[in-house]
Amino acid sequence: MLSEKSRPLIEATLPLVGSRLGAITPNFYSRMFAARPELLDGLFSRANQNNGEQQKALAGSIAGFASALVANPDIIPETMLSRIAHKHTTLGITEDQYEIVYKYLFEAIAEELSDVITAEIAEAWTEVYWLMANALIKIEKGLYSQQANDKMWMPWRVIEKNAAGTDSMTFVLEPADDTPVTVARPGQFVSVKLALPDGLLQCRQYSLSADVDSTSRRVFTTKRDDGGEVSPVLHNNVQVGDIVELSNPAGDLTLDGEGPIIMATAGIGCTPSASALRALAANGADREIMVLHAEKNLAAWALRDQMTNDVDAIDSANLQLWLEEPTEGFNKGFMSLEGLDIPENASMYVCGPLPFMKAIRNQAIDAGIPSTKIHYEVFGPDLWLAGTAA
Template sequence: MLSEKSRPLIEATLPLVGSRLGAITPNFYSRMFAARPELLDGLFSRANQNNGEQQKALAGSIAGFASALVANPDVIPEQMLSRISHKHTSLGITEDQYDIVYKYLFEAIAEELADVITAEIAEAWTEVYWLMANAMIKIEKGLYALQANDKMWMPWTVVEKNPAGTDCITFVLEPADDTPVTAGRPGQYVSVKVALPDGLLQCRQYSLSADAASTTHRVFTTKRDDGGEVSPVLHRDVLVGDVVELSNPYGDVTLDDSDGPVVFATAGIGCTPSASALRSLAANGSGREVMVLHAEKNLEAWALREQMTGDVDALDGAELQLWLEEPTEGFNTGFMTLSGLDLPADASMYVCGPLPFMKAIRNQAIDAGIPAAKIHYEVFGPDLWLAGAN
């Protein structure tokens, strides 16, 4: 809990600190990577550093956490931190690395706030940092304890590499050694580590797109980002027979175990976690009412079209609605809208796609009567929505 001593200081300085986080976080990362360049090798995303998304996400999460403590000083917002902790464990973040972050973050704070910072203000923000860090350390220890093994990374062999829609490929992998395999849950992802042409190791998270619970193989589907660093390497250089390193599966946006109705609303490659959930429902012969809503540029672009339509057909209580930007007979034209749809009462809703798409669909779903607490979303990359970058 936030102490009575620190609360008024945090409340008073939060607007100022929040306004300067845009300068503090780049300063922090610059300091840390200058002193510890090895942290870019297989841990932090160089692409997200270059485009500024990681800095924005960190700034937003700090401000959001501090705001939550000011509003409810006796409660740690663990639900807010769960999303970050799952990403951390998928990258193998360790407890000692929080000390490294603290050192360089507070050096940056001292420099950027030199005109106003006092020992008392620094102490109060130190308390906020360690409340946040220790809460995440606790969550992450619990997640690591759920693994079937004690490893951060395991070797997997690529056994299939199948085209899947426009610029997309589905990878099927099998274990390359006898490390016990952690079963995933529908909606979860794994981190994939690859070596870039310059030798730097980089990781990206990819949703398990089928049979998430399998302990004999992993399946994930990627869309090539021509401006990215990792997906072009996966598509171009990783071949059948190659061995790549995968993390255990993580992610807190997973299919619930209820018997209630469920709605999946996705766009583009955002269909992958929903495809995994659909595959699970079909494999288990679920009797749940299921509505699948998907948006694409055209039919050919839909990465998991055959898998998803097959699973919808296999479920007695499933309905599919498709929106295509290019007019096609038999399908909705343009961007997805919930207007006119008979959404199931009390449905759980899962949304994944570009951030503007998810915000629009979430607002429409709330207007349609779906409780906000039952609308779940997955972001590919730093979660700028969670961080409050609206």
């Protein structure tokens, strides 16, 4: 709950703080990594620091949270924070690290706002920070308590490595020790931690693409990003028999219990839908399921065989495919909901490049699907929230 003392100060300074977050967040990360360089080894993404995406995501989350408090000071927007908390738990974020972030973030705020900041304004934004931090800590403690073990990283052995589409790879792993395995839910992801060629440890989240309810297998499918740091190592260096470290599963893009389902995906964004389809097929689902997928061309579809087989196994499921490169028998161009028979009371799950998700969400709302029933997953820092807050 935002105090009556702080609310008018936050409301008055939010536009100014929001306009300067683009300077505050790089200042913060620069300060923190200078003082605590170990946080970049196995925790923060170096690539997302270099391209500025992590700074944008942090700025967006702060501004979005503050805006939500101003609009509803008695309510903590836990739904908004849930996505952040799930990613935090696959990185092993701990309560004491919020103190570290606070120290360097507010040093950066004091410097970048030195011309306007007062003790009262600093106190109000401190309240906002700790409301957000404590809400995340609470959610994260709950998520950690749901795991089958109390470890952050566990060794898993690669037992299969299979090409998937033109530039993706499916990895199948088995436990390499006797640590109890947390059963995942369809749509969830794990973090993979690898040593890069220069020795720096880096983590990336990858959606599980099949067999999520297994305690003896983890399956994830990744697209190679030639400009990235982790996926090239996964694709080029990790071989069958190698041991890699995985986190417990997390993620809130999971299916609800009833009603029709629409899965709208593009490119490698199909992975969480693929795991959901596999689970629905295995459990003999009778829900109406629309599977909508978009690709550059048919060969690029990473999980084509798995998804088409699972759609065929579900009597109430149907599939439509859009291809940028025209192919007979399929929709041409970009995905569109125009002309589709949208089921009443459907829940939609969207995953793919950010422009694709924004376009499909807008079309879905125009088609009558309530925004509360449209769920999405952003791979990497949540720049959707950052853009919304801006």
